[in-house]
Amino acid sequence: MPQDARTIDATDLRLLAELQRDATITAQDLGECLNLSPSQAARRRQRLEAEGVVAGYLARLDPDRLGLKVQAFIQVQMAAHSPDAARDFARLLATLPQVVAAWTITGQSDYLLRVWCADLAELNRLVHGSLLPHPSVARVQSQIVMDQLKPEAGLPL
Template structure:
């Protein structure tokens, strides 16, 4: 998403804060909390969606309860940074269901991937059958998490944003 030039006011920021905390909040509850009527509240929410400030809604699932025992962060180095090679690499990696996040980063590596798997053997299979088969990847470095201490998906919105 391109940076939006729309200026967000305090009410917009309150709406975004509420919705990122509980996306099931109804328009009537939102309007009540914001001390406004439902129609203008609904219009603001729709505008925030249409302008791309709200990209979608989803449930946050419990990885462990669903059997995902391995979370890994993988640093990749690549030998080519052309637009075509980068696009193909990104498409290949993001098409893998194990990949929950992909970042192009600065520093010693070119990409950082967050991967979740049900077992270490499935993680190993992903490395062997997927990453090691991508020709432009020159180095793979993995950190397996021991435990998740904190993982907030909330953006730090405030009136200063």
């Protein structure tokens, strides 16, 4: 068991599950869920935040209502595998707002990118105008999401 996990008890896990379900939950409601006073629940929440277990809070936005109609996963295979090439590619990704998540992965591809675009034309511009021209990129393969069968969920606690 990792060192950090030893300081998390069953009540903390229930608290974290509630925060994953609704990050705006009040200390009053959190206390009721956990059979704690609001101040005890708030102190536990603050401790988990201070320890970095709760890394931050995000609002889940509706992409469709924001005009984002195309979600895709893009696999990128690099031509060069030097530390400089990796840093340059990471800098490129930081400039692309369509890239909402990026991972280094094992297998034939080196990176997996999750992107949101307004339409297929924007996805095409992203691939052909930003990713493929990068000097370290050898190959790009995209998969367009047709439907999301399971919504994003929190971590398994």
